[in-house]
Amino acid sequence: MSNLATVFPPPPFYYELFTEANWERAQNLNGQAPDEELEYLVPPPPPETPTYRGFGSIWNTEEKLVPLKEAGVEQLYEDLGPNNENLVPELKKLLKSVLVNFVTLVGIMSINPEQFPAKVDDLRVLFINIHHLLNLYRPHQSRESLVLLMTEQIAARRQEIVEMKASNQEIEQRIKTLVEHLPNLTQMEPTDKPESEWGQFDLEVDKLP
C-alpha cells in the first residue's frame, strides 16, 4: 500500500505561487530581478551547453536530425543534392535492397541458420537509412503542405467574395426598384431624420446603375 501511495507525488509546493496577481506582476517585471514569490514564475534561460539532461536522458539543445554518420550508422544512399533530385531513385534502390536482403535471409535460414545475425543487421541498417532519408525530407514536405493550404484558402476566399458580390448586387437592385415604385418617398421632407443622411441616401440611390 505504501508503494501505491508514492506513485503519484503531491504537486510541488510552489504551485500555490501561480496566482493571477503574481502572474500579472511577473509579466510586468521588465527584466528586474524577481523577488522570492515570483522566482518560479519567470522561465529560466535556455541551456547554453550543446546537450542537457531531462527525464533521465540526455538531449540536444538544438533540435536537429542527427546525420547517420554521427549516430554511428553507415550511410548507404547518395546525398540528396540541392533539389532533392536523388530522393526518389535512392529510396527505390533501398527498397530493392531490402527485398533482396530478405530473400537472402530466408535462404540463409534454410541452409545455415546460425549465420542469420549478420543478415538481420544488414536489414536493420537498410531500414534505418530509409527512415532517415524520409525524415530528411520532412521540412520540404511541410513547406509543400503550407503552399497547398494557402492556395486552398485563397480559392475559398475568392469564392466567398464572388458570392457576396452577387448577393450585394441583388440587394442593391431591389432597393433601387423599391425606391422607384415609391416616388413619394423622395418627395417628402424628412422630419426628425438628419438631412445629411437622407441626402446621402439619395446620392447613393442616384449612383446605382
Next chain:
Amino acid sequence: MSDRLSQLQTCFDQLVTQFFSSLNYINQHHEFVPADGQQPVSDTAHQALPKQQFTKDLEELAKDMAMKAKQIEVLIDSLPGIDTSEKLQMESLASLEEELLQVHQERQEAIDERRRLLGLCDDLILRITKDKVELELDENA
C-alpha cells in the same frame, strides 16, 4: 489521412512486420524431411501442414510482400513537391502570403458594402413606416 511521408514510413514498418510473420509462419508450419533411411522427426508443439497447403500459403505471403513493395513505390512516386527546390518553395510562399492579404482586403470591402446596403434597407424601412403613420394620422384628422 496522414501525410505521404508518414504513410511511407508506416508502409516500411508493415513490410518488416510481414518479413517477421513470414519467417515465423515458415518456422511453425514446415514439414519434417527425414534424413536418409530414418524416421522423420516429430514435435508435438509444431503444426506441420501438408506440402500443398504450405506452398500455397508461401505463395500468398510472397504475393502480399510484392504488393506492399509496389504500394511503397507508388507512394515514393507521389511524394509532394519532389521537383521543387527550397528556394522556389519559399518564393511561392511569399507570393501566396501577399495574395492572401489582398484577398482578405477584398473580402473586407465586400463585407463593408454589405453593411452599407443593410443601412440603406434600415433607412428605407424607417422611412416607409413614417409615411404610413403620417398617412394614418392625416386620415384620422
